[in-house]
Amino acid sequence: MERSETMSNKKSFSLKGILRFLNSRKVAPYVFVSPFIVSFLVLYLYPMIQAIVMSFQQVLPGQTTFIGTHNYQRILNPTFFQALGNTATYVFFTVIILVMIPIVLSVFLNSKSLYFKNFFRASLFIPALTSVIVAGIIFRMMFGESENSFVNELLGLVGMEPVQWRYGAGTGMFLMVLLASWRWIGVNILYFLAGLQNVSEELYEAADIDGANPWQKFLFVTMPALKPVIIFVATITIINGFRMFEESFVFWENSSPGNIGLTVVGYIYREGIQQNDMGFGAAIGVVLMLIIFVVSIVQLKFFGAFKKED
Amino acid sequence: MGKNNKKWVSILLTVLFAVITVIALTPVVSLIVASMRPSSELMRQGLSFFFDPAALDLGNYLAVFSEEGASYWQWYMNSLIVSGGLIVLSLFFSSMVGYALAMYNFKGARVIFMLVLFVLMVPFEILMLPLYQMMIGLNLVDTYFAVMLPLIVAPVAVFFFRQYCLGLPKELMESARIDGCTEYGIFFKIMAPLMGPSFAAMAILQGLTSWNNFLWPLLILRSNEMFTLPVGLATLLTPYGNNYELLFSGSVLTIVPIVILFLFFQKFFISGLTVGGVKG
Numbered sequence: 172m173e174r175s176e177t178m179s180n181k182k183s184f185s186l187k188g189i190l191r192f193l194n195s196r197k198v199a200p201y202v203f204v205s206p207f208i209v210s211f212l213v214l215y216l217y218p219m220i221q222a223i224v225m226s227f228q229q230v231l232p233g234q235t236t237f238i239g240t241h242n243y244q245r246i247l248n249p250t251f252f253q254a255l256g257n258t259a260t261y262v263f264f265t266v267i268i269l270v271m272i273p274i275v276l277s278v279f280l281n282s283k284s285l286y287f288k289n290f291f292r293a294s295l296f297i298p299a300l301t302s303v304i305v306a307g308i309i310f311r312m313m314f315g316e317s318e319n320s321f322v323n324e325l326l327g328l329v330g331m332e333p334v335q336w337r338y339g340a341g342t343g344m345f346l347m348v349l350l351a352s353w354r355w356i357g358v359n360i361l362y363f364l365a366g367l368q369n370v371s372e373e374l375y376e377a378a379d380i381d382g383a384n385p386w387q388k389f390l391f392v393t394m395p396a397l398k399p400v401i402i403f404v405a406t407i408t409i410i411n412g413f414r415m416f417e418e419s420f421v422f423w424e425n426s427s428p429g430n431i432g433l434t435v436v437g438y439i440y441r442e443g444i445q446q447n448d449m450g451f452g453a454a455i456g457v458v459l460m461l462i463i464f465v466v467s468i469v470q471l472k473f474f475g476a477f478k479k480e481d
Numbered sequence: 482m483g484k485n486n487k488k489w490v491s492i493l494l495t496v497l498f499a500v501i502t503v504i505a506l507t508p509v510v511s512l513i514v515a516s517m518r519p520s521s522e523l524m525r526q527g528l529s530f531f532f533d534p535a536a537l538d539l540g541n542y543l544a545v546f547s548e549e550g551a552s553y554w555q556w557y558m559n560s561l562i563v564s565g566g567l568i569v570l571s572l573f574f575s576s577m578v579g580y581a582l583a584m585y586n587f588k589g590a591r592v593i594f595m596l597v598l599f600v601l602m603v604p605f606e607i608l609m610l611p612l613y614q615m616m617i618g619l620n621l622v623d624t625y626f627a628v629m630l631p632l633i634v635a636p637v638a639v640f641f642f643r644q645y646c647l648g649l650p651k652e653l654m655e656s657a658r659i660d661g662c663t664e665y666g667i668f669f670k671i672m673a674p675l676m677g678p679s680f681a682a683m684a685i686l687q688g689l690t691s692w693n694n695f696l697w698p699l700l701i702l703r704s705n706e707m708f709t710l711p712v713g714l715a716t717l718l719t720p721y722g723n724n725y726e727l728l729f730s731g732s733v734l735t736i737v738p739i740v741i742l743f744l745f746f747q748k749f750f751i752s753g754l755t756v757g758g759v760k761g
Binding site for chain 1: 487490491494495497498501502505506508509511512515523527528529531574575577578580581582585587590593596597600602603604605606607608609610611612613614615630631633634639663664665668689692693695696700710711714715718728729732735736739740743
């Protein structure tokens with residue numbers, strides 16, 4: 172049958188023939204995936220190559236000059252290392268907070284002995300609906316410098332001095348981590364709750380028979396079952412942490428005192444866009460990508476994600 | 482454990498969660514309270530704990546609905562257009578790709594799937610400068626299209642739809658073929674309706690991502706009348722723009738469409754996430 176179809180196709184190389192060709196089971200999948208292929212070529216592959224090319228250039232309006240590794244040599248400056256240090260600190264704290272707290276809370280939210288479960292689940296998700304900008308506006312006001320700001324007032328009630336939140340390195344980092352944690356804990360709880368649905372009751376019953384206490388059940392039944400979710404959540408938290416820009420922007424608009432809030436992406440934005448030094452900005456981007464790749468691979472190796480049995 | 486003991490554990494746990502929930506909701510509640518306080522008072526004493534509840538009114542919202550709020554509504558419209566457009570386009574294109582990757586065995590399927598995973602790992606920020614240059618070259622700076630472009634075929638959505646489609650019955654495709662249905666007809670008429678929950682979950686996620694998107698719009702948008710909400714609100718945050726009325730009431734109104742979207746699709750959200758996000 173197929174042969175006669177192709178024969179008639181040859182006779183009339185018509186619209187009908189093209190349609191039949193596009194509809195064959197060999198061709199249709201390629202039509203379906205073509206949006207990704209096009210977007211991959213135009214939005215990822217080309218810009219990625221271009222970013223690497225640009226990183227070896229001085230890019231000025233209307234003219235680009237090849238300058239070798241000069242941009243990369245310039246990266247080795249104190250400001251970059253400060254940005255990298257800030258970003259690494261931020262990643263470290265957000266990973267710890269956004270993995271550990273949601274695991275514990277989701278286990279409780281999944282237990283039979285908690286009342287109003289659905290209400291708590293929904294409420295904890297609400298922060299995720301706000302944008303960083305809107306959330307940042309509130310946090311800036313709550314953690315204002317004056318003694319009349321919300322948090323300083325609470326500190327005053329317990330007899331503490333008002334804190335200059337946005338002007339200290341430690342408190343500045345605290346604000347960024349807190350903002351991110353507040354927005355994402357509910358989302359990660361949902362991921363872990365979804366993961367907990369896949370733990371079979373029988374495993375807990377078996378553990379009960381073996382006389383396991385709740386802590387042992389958590390450690391030897393719940394945790395292993397959650398491992399894929401933990402890897403998933405940790406990976407996206409690390410990648411998002413290295414990409415952080417907004418949390419810092421809402422507090423300082425890219426000009427924090429002594430660069431206490433400067434992140435690697437903030438540095439790309441400052442140098443590439445504000446200073447119009449796109450070659451240098453691209454070089455920072457390439458370094459950032461290498462860092463993310465190395466960290467992700469080490470992290471996935473550490474978790475054993477590459478092992479076959481997972 | 483005795484029965485009484487168990488009850489106490491339940492009560493303790495519930496109290497603990499009540500406290501956590503109060504802490505989690507405090508910022509949102511303070512925003513809503515602040516949006517109803519006179520701006521002169523906010524200016525003077527900030528977000529104080531001690532305020533006069535009798536002075537709460539909807540005055541700040543009048544500012545949004547007055548002439549002052551004109552550019553705010555323009556930003557709102559822009560955000561609605563961009564996010565609405567993105568939900569439609571990205572659900573359409575990403576579901577097609579995810580569906581094909583799950584349901585067909587074709588040469589290169591594995592490679593394409595690996596590319597999807599690879600792209601998931603590449604931070605957008607390193608592609609941002611070349612893309613920005615490209616948009617300048619194509620004269621697309623300050624357009625809706627340029628804002629939407631990077632999210633139209635979102636790798637997250639492709640991955641998600643693929644995972645979801647793996648659970649669909651392939652036999653349906655075969656019987657539809659026998660009935661004379663085209664490959665595209667199978668997708669649009671038979672399989673797409675079965676993917677309902679995944680569309681709902683992705684509508685929420687993509688809508689949320691786009692509604693709250695900041696860095697790329699900040700880069701690509703130049704003129705006040707093209708700003709999306711986050712970019713516009715950020716201009717109110719600068720030292721020159723302490724327009725408190727608009728800042729707070731405007732921020733509250735920003736959350737409204739997201740809450741509506743969420744309530745509308747919520748039922749499917751968790752079930753969609755369970756299937757798509759976590760199995761790997």
